[in-house]
Structures are given as C-alpha cells and as structure tokens.
Amino acid sequence: MIHLKTRLSLSLAALLALNACGGGDDGASESAEKTVTILGLIVGEQQVKLEEALKPFEAETGIDVIYEGTDSFAMLLTMRVESGDAPDIAMFPQPGLMANFVEAGQMVPVTEFMDQGTLANAYPEAWLSLATVDGSIYGIWYRASVKSLVWYNPKAFAAQGFEVPTTWDEMMALSDQIVDAGVMPWCVGLESGEATGWPGTDWVEDIMLRTAGPEMYDQWITHGIPFNDGVVQTAFEYFGDIVLNENYVVGGTVGAIRTPFGDAPQGLFGDSPTCYLHRQANFISRFFPADVNVTEEVDIFLLPGINPDYGTPVLVAGDVFGMFNNTPEAQALMAYLATPTPHEIWAGLGGFLSPHKQVSLDAYPDALSKKQAEFLNNAETIRFDGSDMMPGVVGTGTFWSGVVEYVAGEPVEDVLNRIEASWPE
Numbered sequence: 001m002i003h004l005k006t007r008l009s010l011s012l013a014a015l016l017a018l019n020a021c022g023g024g025d026d027g028a029s030e031s032a033e034k035t036v037t038i039l040g041l042i043v044g045e046q047q048v049k050l051e052e053a054l055k056p057f058e059a060e061t062g063i064d065v066i067y068e069g070t071d072s073f074a075m076l077l078t079m080r081v082e083s084g085d086a087p088d089i090a091m092f093p094q095p096g097l098m099a100n101f102v103e104a105g106q107m108v109p110v111t112e113f114m115d116q117g118t119l120a121n122a123y124p125e126a127w128l129s130l131a132t133v134d135g136s137i138y139g140i141w142y143r144a145s146v147k148s149l150v151w152y153n154p155k156a157f158a159a160q161g162f163e164v165p166t167t168w169d170e171m172m173a174l175s176d177q178i179v180d181a182g183v184m185p186w187c188v189g190l191e192s193g194e195a196t197g198w199p200g201t202d203w204v205e206d207i208m209l210r211t212a213g214p215e216m217y218d219q220w221i222t223h224g225i226p227f228n229d230g231v232v233q234t235a236f237e238y239f240g241d242i243v244l245n246e247n248y249v250v251g252g253t254v255g256a257i258r259t260p261f262g263d264a265p266q267g268l269f270g271d272s273p274t275c276y277l278h279r280q281a282n283f284i285s286r287f288f289p290a291d292v293n294v295t296e297e298v299d300i301f302l303l304p305g306i307n308p309d310y311g312t313p314v315l316v317a318g319d320v321f322g323m324f325n326n327t328p329e330a331q332a333l334m335a336y337l338a339t340p341t342p343h344e345i346w347a348g349l350g351g352f353l354s355p356h357k358q359v360s361l362d363a364y365p366d367a368l369s370k371k372q373a374e375f376l377n378n379a380e381t382i383r384f385d386g387s388d389m390m391p392g393v394v395g396t397g398t399f400w401s402g403v404v405e406y407v408a409g410e411p412v413e414d415v416l417n418r419i420e421a422s423w424p425e
Contacts, residue, residue, distance in 0.1 A: 040091030139320035187275035189264025200403030
C-alpha cells in the first residue's frame with residue numbers, strides 16, 4: 001500500500017473544507033454529531049476487515065463510524081427507512097435493491113457532492129452504469145466478486161496430463177478426457193438452504209453472456225424478452241450438457257442437488273481427487289479444506305467463451321454503498337470510500353477484490369487474488385449477476401427453484417414457462 005495517508009488526507013481535506021464553507025450548523029452541533037451510521041449484510045470476519053479499512057477515515061476526520069451488520073438486511077433496511085430511522089449509508093449487496101429506494105425518492109445522488117470526473121477516474125464505465133438510476137450516480141462500489149471462474153488443482157492436472165482449456169469445446173473435450181481416465185470431471189453443489197439453486201442460475205447467466213451476448217442478456221434480465229425465449233432455453237441446455245450428464249458430475253443429478261455449495265469443491269483435493277473442475281465465484285476459496293496448499297493445489301481459469309463474437313465475458317457481483325442522509329459526515333465517508341485507500345487495506349487482508357481502477361495489483365497478498373483482480377480489470381464485458389437484477393419473485397424465487405427442477409428432470413420448456421408466468425406484470 002503506497003502513500004495511503006497522503007491520498008486520504010488530500011481527498012478528505014478538500015471535502016471537509018467544502019462542507020465547512022457550505023454547512024449551516026453551528027460549531028457545537030458539528031462537534032456533537034461527528035458520527036456516521038452504516039447498515040450492511042456482512043458480519044463476522046468480513047465485518048472485522050471492513051472496520052479495519054475504515055480506521056484511517058476515523059483517525060483522519062474524528063468521525064466515528066458505527067457499522068451494523070445483519071443477515072436480514074433487506075427487511076431491516078426497509079423497516080428502518082419506512083419508520084424514518086434510515087441509516088446514513090447502506091452497503092447494498094446488489095444494485096437492484098438500491099434502485100428501489102432511489103425510485104422512491106429516498107436516496108441522495110453522490111454527484112451532489114462529488115465530481116463526476118473523480119468517479120470516472122476511479123471506476124470503469126460499466127461499474128458506474130450499474131450504480132446509475134435515471135441518469136444520476138447513487139452508489140460507490142466497494143467489494144467485487146468474479147463469478148466466471150473455473151477452479152482446478154494444478155498438481156492433480158499435471159499428474160494426469162490434463163491441460164487448461166481456452167474454448168468451450170476444449171473444455172467439453174477435457175471433460176471427456178477426464179471421464180476416460182476413470183474419474184468425474186465436475187463437482188457441482190446447488191444446495192443452499194432456502195436459497196438452493198442459486199449456483200445453477202450463475203451457470204445459466206454465464207452461458208447466456210457467451211451464447212446470446214451482453215445486449216440480449218440485458219433484455220433478458222429486464223424482461224425485454226420473455227424468460228421462455230429460445231435464447232434462454234439454449235443457455236439452460238448448455239448447462240444441461242454438463243449437469244445432466246451422469247458421467248460428468250459427482251453423484252449425478254441427485255448429488256448436484258443435494259451437495260451444499262460450500263462442500264462441492266472439496267473433491268478437487270487430496271491424493272485421489274473425485275473431480276477436477278468446479279465453476280464458482282472467488283469467495284468459494286473460503287470453503288476449501290484448511291490443509292490445502294493454495295500455492296500448489298489451487299488455480300483458476302475463466303469459463304471459456306462459446307460464441308467468438310462475445311469473447312469471454314465476466315459475470316460479477318458486488319457491494320455498493322448508497323447514502324440516505326445528506327450530512328457532512330456521510331458525504332466525507334462516501335468520498336473516502338471512492339479513494340483507493342479502503343480498497344487496498346481490505347485487499348491486503350485477503351478475501352477481497354475491488355473494481356476501483358486505481359487499486360494496484362501489488363495490494364493483493366497472493367498470486368491467486370492478483371489473478372482474479374487481473375481477470376476483473378481486463379474484462380472487455382462485465383455484467384452483474386442476473387438473478388440479483390430481476391424482481392425478487394423471479395430472481396430469488398422461481399429462477400432458483402426452476403434450476404433445481406430442471407436438474408431433477410423437468411422438461412426445460414415447462415420450467416421456463418413456469419418462470420415466465422411468475423414474472424410480475
């Protein structure tokens with residue numbers, strides 16, 4: 001981390017000076033109210049890392065940041081806002097929910113107190129667009145997730161003479177080669193309690209970007225095309241070529257449905273791996289066995305492209321900060337979050353990727369996280385997790401359950417017709 005304090009001091013000094021000139025509160029009020037509240041979804045170890053990343057802001061400004069983490073984020077935030085007790089800032093796990101509050105007139109555009117050029121220097125246009133509602137930017141992106149990753153054990157690959165594929169056809173040929181070697185190519189886990197099915201929706205979304213392209217993907221997630229359109233069926237069927245092949249997946253379709261998503265990659269490791277490929281987001285490494293040698297036994301490649309016209313898109317997720325209460329303290333914290341400083345601090349602590357353009361690869365503590373960051377930085381096309389952008393009844397409802405029904409043997413046409421019928425009018 002290079003010159004963090006210098007950059008922080010300059011950016012916050014400018015903003016706080018502006019607030020001092022434009023604010024109407026008296027000095028006593030300012031000294032009594034130097035707090036800013038955040039409501040977010042992250043708890044536990046992740047919360048500790050976030051709070052560590054906010055410490056330089058508190059030290060520099062004297063503002064106390066009060067973070068509240070909850071696993072009932074959407075419900076609690078809605079209740080707080082409706083009761084007139086909104087947090088100053090919320091850390092949204094996806095931009096669709098933030099947009100709902102914006103459309104209700106309950107949030108403050110960050111461009112009211114930050115220069116759009118500063119934001120453009122900090123974030124790629126694709127990320128700014130994801131935080132834009134009705135032409136105004138409302139969010140500051142913080143943590144990103146790269147979902148289009150295929151995990152493998154390079155040590156096990158080398159022992160079998162397997163090579164990393166660069167196209168979808170090569171990946172399917174590799175799958176057949178692994179079968180011929182007497183083992184299963186893929187470990188898949190769709191089980192996730194009430195959220196069972198979501199790993200399968202990620203597969204379908206990734207494939208949609210590769211078969212139908214980003215423009216059609218954008219129409220799909222906004223219902224510009226029906227859910228039972230032929231291009232969606234094609235994506236499901238590409239997924240089916242893998243997950244419905246009993247020779248490809250550990251435990252077959254029943255195993256895919258019953259295996260918890262966090263347990264699924266464990267088959268990659270050990271003296272006799274039970275699978276050799278696992279598609280999942282960067283966070284899955286938190287579920288690896290404790291004795292795995294990450295340097296020797298873990299590597300990744302991007303899920304290969306299918307249609308050359310669309311290249312190798314990257315499916316992402318992430319956390320975006322949005323502001324409810326237009327106070328000087330909240331403005332200062334939002335400005336801090338747009339600097340590289342808090343991003344580089346958490347990156348150095350591990351388990352974090354940033355979409356911020358000014359975050360150096362040197363901030364990441366290991367080769368694997370650097371590689372993930374490079375995939376994110378170099379992506380020509382990124383799109384946000386589609387199920388997170390759809391109406392909840394579909395994206396976290398019938399789409400999740402529909403994937404499970406498809407893997408369980410339901411005809412794809414019936415599954416897609418049922419999801420389409422559930423889309424709100």
